[in-house]
Amino acid sequence: MRPEQRLAQRIVDMNGLEPPIDIRAIINEFADVEEAKLPANLDAILIRTASARLRPKIILNPSPHGNRQRFTLSHELAHLRLPWHIGTVWCHTDWANQVDEGIHLATEDEANWFAASLLMPPSWLRVIANTDVEIDEKFRSVLTADVSPQAAAISLFDVMPPGFAYAIVSSSSQTVIQAGKSRNTAVDKMWRNTTFSDAFYQGTSNRHFTIECGWACIHLWSFATSVEMPTFADGILSKNVLREIVTEVLRSQEQQSQAQKSISAITGAAFGEYEATSAKQLLSILGQKFIRRDGVVAMCAEHPRFPEYLARRADELFRKRL
Numbered sequence: 001m002r003p004e005q006r007l008a009q010r011i012v013d014m015n016g017l018e019p020p021i022d023i024r025a026i027i028n029e030f031a032d033v034e035e036a037k038l039p040a041n042l043d044a045i046l047i048r049t050a051s052a053r054l055r056p057k058i059i060l061n062p063s064p065h066g067n068r069q070r071f072t073l074s075h076e077l078a079h080l081r082l083p084w085h086i087g088t089v090w091c092h093t094d095w096a097n098q099v100d101e102g103i104h105l106a107t108e109d110e111a112n113w114f115a116a117s118l119l120m121p122p123s124w125l126r127v128i129a130n131t132d133v134e135i136d137e138k139f140r141s142v143l144t145a146d147v148s149p150q151a152a153a154i155s156l157f158d159v160m161p162p163g164f165a166y167a168i169v170s171s172s173s174q175t176v177i178q179a180g181k182s183r184n185t186a187v188d189k190m191w192r193n194t195t196f197s198d199a200f201y202q203g204t205s206n207r208h209f210t211i212e213c214g215w216a217c218i219h220l221w222s223f224a225t226s227v228e229m230p231t232f233a234d235g236i237l238s239k240n241v242l243r244e245i246v247t248e249v250l251r252s253q254e255q256q257s258q259a260q261k262s263i264s265a266i267t268g269a270a271f272g273e274y275e276a277t278s279a280k281q282l283l284s285i286l287g288q289k290f291i292r293r294d295g296v297v298a299m300c301a302e303h304p305r306f307p308e309y310l311a312r313r314a315d316e317l318f319r320k321r322l
């Protein structure tokens, strides 16, 4: 957990708070809040002077989304409570944009993680993540914290085990507003600002759920994270199986060696990138890496013996780690 998350959790624990957190009551202890139209898409300005006699003032941009204002107030509380956040600050609290575009203004990033962790305490989220229900039910539980779907998604998927992805899609334009996946999930996340397509995870996901929330639809997918692992006692190497596949599928030697190199590189990179804890899990990751490929790689991946190649390769790679 990040230090700012620990502080938020401590505030929750010390005050016996439970979601939905009454953030207005908490912020009123530390600052005056006023609403006024702010320029340049600012969500809030926190005005502080060096004088201890003057209470800090938060100027909050009016927003049609009450949950966005709740998040902004929680974000401002971070600036008030984290001792190294000082002075007057101008805040954009569009967390999703900042996470996606890797904008790392450290204090804003910290304030956002604090804000999320106060409204959705990590201990509370972990209970939800570990409850044995489907992902849509978990998501609905997180929304009871009165947070936006975007904030709910970033927070929940930060603690979910491998094998889950989401996309938040505008109901009016069908555009992907935000998308993501849990750690060590090998499928690609959906691309932002593209038109949503149901086909993106077709054939790869176990389950697909949707939650309608007026202006947006939340799509959730779960993927198999471990698949049946056959046992091989014949000593045949994966590279020999791959050699047979490429020779059958492709005519030119140049294409054959290109395919062989690409496929070995994809599997090798996936092994390095994801910390699989079993050969079965690694096999599932390797399988996910060959979804939506094109060219010679796709042609080979469609061969009936390709799953056997992947299983042998997963077995060999995993043994190397032991």
Ligand SMILES: [Zn+2]
Binding pocket: 075, 076, 079, 089, 090, 091, 092, 107, 108, 111
């Ligand atoms: Zn800020």
